[in-house]
Amino acid sequence: MADRRLSGSFVASSAAGTVRLGFYRLAAAALAVSGVAQMPIFKRYYIADIPGMAWTGDFLFTHALHYAAAAALLFWLGWRLAARGAASLGRGRLALLGLLALTGGAHVLSNLPGVSLSPLAAMLLDWTHLGAAMALGIAALAMVFNRRSRTNRR
Amino acid sequence: MLKTIDPKARFSRRTLFKALGLGGAAALLPERSRAAALPVTGQELATFLDLSKCIGCGACVEACRVENAARYPEPKKPFPKMYPERVKVEDWSDKRAVDTRLTPYNWLFIQSAAVDGREVHIPRRCMHCQNPPCANLCPWGAAAREADGTVAINQDICLGGAKCRDVCPWSIPQRQTGAGLYLDLMPSLAGNGVMNKCRRCPERVAQGKMPACIEACPQGVQTMGPREEIVAQAKAMARNNGGFLYGLEENGGTNTLYLSPVPFEKLAAAVKTGPGQPGLAAVADVMGTSNRLAWAVLLAPLAGAAGALLSGARKMMGRKEDSNG
Ligand code: SF4
Ligand code: SF4
Ligand code: SF4
Numbered sequence: 055m056a057d058r059r060l061s062g063s064f065v066a067s068s069a070a071g072t073v074r075l076g077f078y079r080l081a082a083a084a085l086a087v088s089g090v091a092q093m094p095i096f097k098r099y100y101i102a103d104i105p106g107m108a109w110t111g112d113f114l115f116t117h118a119l120h121y122a123a124a125a126a127l128l129f130w131l132g133w134r135l136a137a138r139g140a141a142s143l144g145r146g147r148l149a150l151l152g153l154l155a156l157t158g159g160a161h162v163l164s165n166l167p168g169v170s171l172s173p174l175a176a177m178l179l180d181w182t183h184l185g186a187a188m189a190l191g192i193a194a195l196a197m198v199f200n201r202r203s204r205t206n207r208r
Numbered sequence: 209m210l211k212t213i214d215p216k217a218r219f220s221r222r223t224l225f226k227a228l229g230l231g232g233a234a235a236l237l238p239e240r241s242r243a244a245a246l247p248v249t250g251q252e253l254a255t256f257l258d259l260s261k262c263i264g265c266g267a268c269v270e271a272c273r274v275e276n277a278a279r280y281p282e283p284k285k286p287f288p289k290m291y292p293e294r295v296k297v298e299d300w301s302d303k304r305a306v307d308t309r310l311t312p313y314n315w316l317f318i319q320s321a322a323v324d325g326r327e328v329h330i331p332r333r334c335m336h337c338q339n340p341p342c343a344n345l346c347p348w349g350a351a352a353r354e355a356d357g358t359v360a361i362n363q364d365i366c367l368g369g370a371k372c373r374d375v376c377p378w379s380i381p382q383r384q385t386g387a388g389l390y391l392d393l394m395p396s397l398a399g400n401g402v403m404n405k406c407r408r409c410p411e412r413v414a415q416g417k418m419p420a421c422i423e424a425c426p427q428g429v430q431t432m433g434p435r436e437e438i439v440a441q442a443k444a445m446a447r448n449n450g451g452f453l454y455g456l457e458e459n460g461g462t463n464t465l466y467l468s469p470v471p472f473e474k475l476a477a478a479v480k481t482g483p484g485q486p487g488l489a490a491v492a493d494v495m496g497t498s499n500r501l502a503w504a505v506l507l508a509p510l511a512g513a514a515g516a517l518l519s520g521a522r523k524m525m526g527r528k529e530d531s532n533g
Binding site: 095122155168178 | 348365461
């Protein structure tokens with residue numbers, strides 16, 4: 055059960071629950087893609103060449119998209135925490151989401167004109183954000199494989 | 209009052225000594241009175257370039273190369289084979305003498321243009337933007353802005369992905385393949401060297417000295433000091449002597465201000481641009497869109513929580529009404 059909670063798949067018991075789950079998944083997917091796009095790899099690995107995918111190589115567009123998706127996910131997170139409490143998220147996911155949200159928020163602040171961090175702080179912030187995102191990504195992937203192999207066994 | 213001494217004063221004093229056959233006497237003066245001094249205030253610093261004074265002699269370019277020679281990348285050859293094939297090697301290590309554009313071995317060059325029958329020379333290097341996209345958007349934390357407004361790339365951790373160049377409105381940072389941290393990670397799959405650009409001579413500035421290019425200029429083209437004073441000086445000169453300013457609004461404001469006797473639209477049309485040869489067009493704030501969205505990001509969790517509390521309260525009210533009715 056704990057692993058299901060980590061993966062972001064909740065038992066959607068109502069229509070509103072289904073909508074909320076879809077919202078979470080969409081925001082998380084947009085965050086993941088636009089986050090990976092912050093590294094200069096979509097152009098390098100030809101993904102931006104695929105028709106309809108040119109936007110993945112546009113750093114300014116994907117940066118704005120990352121902000122918009124972050125706003126959506128943080129809205130969801132705020133709602134969830136207020137409505138069902140921190141325990142409903144599972145400790146592992148709460149810790150990673152929290153770390154991502156805090157480092158991301160600090161980065162958003164430091165990107166504003168007139169705000170800047172020391173070079174060392176900026177570097178540590180980037181690395182922590184990247185590390186937490188990778189950990190969450192690996193956890194989500196592990197979850198998918200886990201579930202698939204269990205369904206196959208059935 | 210600007211506490212910096214006009215570098216021209218230093219020049220004329222030295223010329224005076226020379227004229228009097230007292231060349232050696234200048235060497236007896238303490239360093240600070242010989243070279244224009246920078247007050248160490250911890251404030252944001254800006255440079256001002258009066259283009260009407262620049263004769264395009266290139267002394268500044270040469271001074272930068274001497275000052276930074278030890279910091280230039282020394283790539284290991286052969287370069288690691290890179291995948292996919294499209295990843296291009298950028299190698300300037302055998303063309304170090306090139307000084308007609310920005311390269312990893314030339315962080316300052318003189319751009320020239322003839323406008324309205326006038327030759328204008330423009331020393332070009334990193335603008336040291338006030339809100340630099342190169343630093344804000346570096347995914348690896350290798351580029352950063354210092355408290356004094358200097359924007360620098362940390363050569364020890366830069367992976368050479370060149371995103372800083374892609375997001376810089378002037379495409380300033382220049383890549384050298386075959387050097388840097390990527391060699392120790394996955395050289396074939398990620399990274400491609402180190403990015404290089406003007407770092408505004410932090411070691412000199414920390415000692416209260418002017419950057420090498422400023423000190424070397426025989427014409428006193430550049431002045432450096434606390435931003436507020438430099439901006440006031442630049443605006444006053446543009447107003448009193450006539451002239452046009454570039455850098456105040458560009459990319460949301462930079463710490464490099466150019467004063468030109470001819471309009472920048474004309475200069476922009478006349479200068480040769482291309483890789484390593486930045487343009488002079490008006491530039492909007494690259495971080496603008498993201499920063500307009502920033503407040504949505506920062507307020508979103510509060511809005512979400514408020515929404516949940518409101519909807520909970522509404523449900524409770526509904527239940528009460530049901531039981532009452
Ligand atoms: S040294 Fe001075 S005059 Fe000569 S090119 Fe540089 S800025 Fe212009
Ligand atoms: S001019 Fe380009 S490289 Fe220099 S600080 Fe601005 S964005 Fe960065
Ligand atoms: S400030 Fe220093 S690094 Fe920058 S162009 Fe001048 S000499 Fe070169």
